[in-house]
Amino acid sequence: GPKVLQIPSHQIIDMGQMVTLNCDPVSNHLYFYWYKQILGQQMEFLVNFYNGKVMEKSKLFKDQFSVERPDGSYFTLKIQPTALEDSAVYFCASSLLGSAETLYFGSGTRLTVL
Amino acid sequence: QQKVQQSPESLIVPEGGMASLNCTSSDRNVDYFWWYRQHSGKSPKMLMSIFSNGEKEEGRFTVHLNKASLHTSLHIRDSQPSDSALYLCAASGTGGYKVVFGSGTRLLVSP
Numbered sequence: 538g539p540k541v542l543q544i545p546s547h548q549i550i551d552m553g554q555m556v557t558l559n560c561d562p563v564s565n566h567l568y569f570y571w572y573k574q575i576l577g578q579q580m581e582f583l584v585n586f587y588n589g590k591v592m593e594k595s596k597l598f599k600d601q602f603s604v605e606r607p608d609g610s611y612f613t614l615k616i617q618p619t620a621l622e623d624s625a626v627y628f629c630a631s632s633l634l635g636s637a638e639t640l641y642f643g644s645g646t647r648l649t650v651l
Numbered sequence: 652q653q654k655v656q657q658s659p660e661s662l663i664v665p666e667g668g669m670a671s672l673n674c675t676s677s678d679r680n681v682d683y684f685w686w687y688r689q690h691s692g693k694s695p696k697m698l699m700s701i702f703s704n705g706e707k708e709e710g711r712f713t714v715h716l717n718k719a720s721l722h723t724s725l726h727i728r729d730s731q732p733s734d735s736a737l738y739l740c741a742a743s744g745t746g747g748y749k750v751v752f753g754s755g756t757r758l759l760v761s762p
Contacts, residue, residue, distance in 0.1 A: 570750070580695065580739055580752040592748040628694060636743035636750050637683050642694040 539563040543629050543643035544611075551651050555617035558646045560629030562612055569612045570630040570640065571604065573597060580628065586612065587635070619650045654678070655742050657753035665761055670727040672756045674740030675720070680747065684716060684723045687739040689755075695739055699725065730760045 542561040550556050562569050571583040584594040586604055601620070606612040612631075616623055626647050630640040654677045664670045674684070683702050687695035701707050701716040701723060713726045721742075727734055740753040 568748075572752075577689075577691065577737065579754040580741075582749050582751055585748050587748070595749070636748050637745070639685065639697045639700065640687075640695075640741070640750055642696070644694050 539566075539631075539641045541629055541631055541641050541643035543646050545646060546644065547647045547649075549649045549651065550619060552621055553618045555615065556619055556648065558614040558616075558627050558629070558648070559611040560613070560631075560643055562629070562631035563633075563641055566631035566633050566641070568592075568632045568635050568638075569604075569606065570632075571614045572628045572630065572642075573625045574628060574645070575625045577626075583614075583627075585636075619648075621650050624648060624650045655740055655751050655753035657738075657740050657756050659756060660754070661757040661759070663759045663761060664730050666730060666732060668730050668760075670730050670734070670758055670760070672725045672727075672738050672740075672758070673722065674724070674742075674753055675722045676742045676751075677721075678742070678744060678751075679721070680744035681721055681742045682745050683743050684714075685741040685750075686714060686723075686725045687741060687752075689737040689739060691736070698738075727758075730758075732760050732762050734758060735760045 544559045569586045573581045626645045629643040632638040685700045686698045688698045689695040701714045716723045737755045743750045
């Protein structure tokens with residue numbers, strides 16, 4: 538099936554540092570999402586992105602978070618500065634035409650903030 | 652704020668048994684429901700979707716949807732140990748952009 542790639546699979550950083558999580562969505566998909574999952578439980582919506590713009594974001598998408606997809610390259614989630622509570626698995630997802638379509642998830646990036 | 656509630660939190664069924672999982676949305680604008688399955692350490696994968704009132708069956712899996720009550724259920728018959736996973740219900744609405752997930756039901760099928 539369609540593949541979403543996420544790089545890196547694991548990242549360990551010190552609190553206060555910047556981190557960038559990378560996602561290569563399915564090639565013809567137009568909508569991109571980031572979700573946060575702690576301890577293998579609830580998948581919490583962070584943000585979605587279409588046509589170069591954030592369409593909707595949750596309260597978890599703090600001011601320290603930003604997303605972009607410069608020139609059709611990786612869809613990135615940047616956290617600057619990081620905090621201890623940012624430790625989680627971050628999943629990228631993409632869909633063809635929006636929220637009425639199936640989401641395809643990457644394998645996740647496990648972020649540990651020390 | 653849109654919420655998706657799932658029950659039970661966890662469920663143990665014997666191999667060959669029936670597992671029944673529930674999901675309700677609190678947002679009347681929801682039109683679309685999905686069930687995703689996430690094995691431990693893996694990413695969620697869509698199992699079934701349902702957008703209209705009624706029932707849909709695919710192999711051992713059946714989903715029901717009641718749009719009036721915004722309730723969907725997933726039933727797994729002849730459960731197998733490989734069905735052991737976290738089952739996530741997801742919902743979205745027309746005109747919205749986000750897909751909201753419930754907290755999941757952790758299913759364990761005991762051999």
